[in-house]
Amino acid sequence: MLTTRTKDAIKTALAFALAYGVALKTGWMSPIWVGLTVVVIALPSAGQSLRKGVLRLAGTVPGCIAALVIFGLFPQSRWLALALTCAWMFFTTYMMLSRSANAYVWNVAGFTCLIIMTGGFETPTELFERAESRTVATVVGIIIYTVVTTFLWPQSNAGAIRNALGDLLSTQRARFAALRRRTTDSEAASTIRELHLREVQQLAALGHALQAEGSESHQVREVRPELQRLRDLSSAIMECLDRLETSAPTGGAVRDILPSVDAFLDEIDARFSSMCGLLRGEGTARTQVEVSLSLDRVALGQRPALDRAAVVVAKGQLETLDTLTAEALTQMQDLVSRRGASGRKTSPARRLPSPSFDLDDLRGAALVASTVFVGFLVWVFVNPPGHASWVMLPGVLAMMVAGAQQLSAKVFIAPTALALALGIGIYVFVLPRLSTFAELAVVLFASMFVVNYFFKGIGQFAGMIGVLMGISVQQQQAYSFAAAANSYVFTLSAFVLVYVISYMIHSPRPEKAVLSMVHRFFRSARLLVANASHATPRGTSRFQRLKLAWHGQQLQRLPGKVAAWCKAIDPQAFPTNTPERTEDLVVGLQAVAYRINELLDAHAVLSAESFAAQLADDLRAWRDRLEFALSQWAERPDSPAAEQLQADLSTWRSELESRIDATTRPASTAKVDDAEWKRFYTLLAGYRGVSAALLSYGTSTRQIDWPAWREERFS
C-alpha cells in the first residue's frame, strides 16, 4: 500500500514528465515553463491545484502585458525601462504582501514581467511570441497537472470545511469553558493558552478549507458568502474571548453584581454545543433563548470606582459575545437547512482605518525593487556568467524572500544547492547518453520523484526548482559543462546577492526584527495614548487623524508579526529566552493593544459635559504616567518601567478613587441616564485596563534576556 507522500510524489513526477513530453512534441519556445507550472501548482488535492493554477494564469497575463508595455514605451532607453520595471516590481510585491487573498496573482505578475523582459529577444515580434508562449505554457501546465491529479489517486476536499469548522467551534467552546473555570482551576491558564494557539491554527485551516473545497465544489461556491460570514464571526468570537481573557475581572464579586451571569454563560455554552451538534448532523430544532445580564446597582455601588468600571466593561464584552454566538448559530442553522442568509448582522471585527500601508510590506517591496536594480547593474557593468538572468533570478528570489521574511536563508539555499547539483549531475552524466523521449521521461520522473519524496515544505519547492534548472532540457539540446557549472555558480551567487541586499535594507535576524517591532509597538502605543483625548474627529487636522489611524493600525498588526518572528528565533542560540517566555511577550503586547483600543473607543464617545470632563486633569495625569512607561519601553524594552508605574499608581489610586467618588456622588442622586454612566465607567475601565495590561506585560517579560537579543552575532 502506497503512502500519501509516495502518491503525491508520483503524481507530480508523472505530470512533470508528461509536461516535457507535450512541450517537446509541440516544439514550444521553452519547455521549462510547462514543467515549472506543474512544479508550482503541485498541491495535494485537485481543488487546491486548480485554484493555484487559475491564480497563476491570472497573474501571467498582466505580467506579460506589463513587459510588453514597458518594452513598447522605452525600447531604446534602458534606464527608463529599468526604472519602470523596478516600479512594477515594487508595486506587485507590495500588493503581494498586503493582499493575502490574491498574493500569488501579484507574485506571478511580478516575476513573469521579469522573465519576459530578460528573455534575450531581438525583435518586438519575438518578445510578443515569448509572452504568448509563456501564457500558453502556463495553461497547458495547469491542464496536465489537473488531469493527472483528477484521475490518479484523486484527493477531494469534500467535508474539509465541515471538519475545520467543527474543530474550531469545539476549541472555542473548550476555551470558553476554561475561561469560566479559571478562578477555581489553577491549571486553566495553561489550558487557555494551548487552546488559543490551537484556535489560531484552526482559524487559518478553515480559511484554507474554504478556498480548497470552494475550488472543487459548486455547492460550496453557492454558499460561499455565508461560509465566509461564519468564518468572520468565528474570528470575532476569538477576539472577544481574547479580550475577556485579558480583561474580565474574576471572583465572586462579578456574580454579586451580575446575578444572572451563570444562566447567561450557560446559554452561550449551549449555543456552542448546538453549533457543534449541527455540524455533526444532530438536528436543527434548538431555538435560541434571549438572555440578558442584569446589573445589581446596590452591589455595584459598594465596589471601588475602578472595579465598578471593570465589571461594566466585562458586561459589555459578554453582551458582544452573546450577539456574536447568536448570529453564528442562526447562520449555521440557515446553512444546514439551506435557507440562505438571514438574521441580524453585526460587524464583528474593527475595520482597519485608512491609510493601510504597512512598513514591513514597503520594506519587502523595496528589497525586490533594489535587487532588480542591482542585478541590472551587475549584468550591464560586470556581465558575469548568468548575464541577463542577473535581473530575473535575483528578482524572483527576492520576491520569495519578501513573502517569507521569517524563514532563514538556509531553508532556501541548502535544498536548491543540493537539487541543482543533482540536476547538473544528470545533465552532465546521464542526458548525453539518452536517445529517445521514453528514456528522458524516466529520468525526469525519477529526479522529480526523489526531490518530492525526500524534501518537505519550502525546501521541496526550492529543490524542484533546482532540478528543473539543473537538468535544463531545451528544444535543441546541446551539452556544455562550462554552461552548467556557470549556471550553478550563478544561481548560488544570486542567493548571495539577495541575502546581501536584504541585510542592507534590514537585518534578517529574527531577534533583531522582534526588538525593532517591540520598539515600534511602544512608540505607536505612546503616541496613541498621548492623543487619546483627540480620538474624536473634532479639533484635529486631517494629517493628525491619518497619523493616529496609521499608528492604530500598527498597534493591531505588530503583535501578530512579533509572534511570527519569535517562532523564527533559534532557541539554541538564546537558551534563556524559551518559547514560553517569548509567548508571554506576544500575549502581553496583544493585551496592551486591546486595552489601548478600548481606551480610544471610550474616549471617542465622550461628551464635553461628562464626568470625564470634570476629571480631565486626573485623567491627563494618568495618561502622563502611562505615556512615560510606554516611552521607557520604546527606548529600552528591559527598562523597569512597570515597577515605576506600579509604585506611581499604588500611591495615587486611593487619591483618585476619592476624587472620582466626590465627582460622581452628587450625580448618583441626580437624574443621570444609564448611557452616561456606562460611558464614564467604560472610560475609567479603559485607563484601568491599559495600566493593568502594562503591569502584566512588565511582570511577564521580566524574565526575557533582552541584552542577549541585542548582541551582535553571525546569522
Place this chain on the structure above:
Amino acid sequence: MRVPSEVAISGVYVPPLLLAAIIGTVLAVVTASLLNRTRLSRHFFYPPLVFVTMTVIYTVVIGTFFIPA
C-alpha cells in the same frame, strides 16, 4: 614565467580560484559558527561585513599558498 594551471576533478578542469573560494567560504562559516558559540561575535560592529572579509582573506590565503593558479 608561470603557466596558468587548472585542477582536474574526474577529467573536469576547475579553476583553482573556484576551489579556493569554496574552501574559503566553508572556513568562514566554521569560524563564524565558533565565534557565535563563544559569544566573541558580540565584539564586532557589523558581523555580515566581517563574514565577507573572512571569506576574502581565507580565499586569498588558500589561493596563494595552498592551491595556487
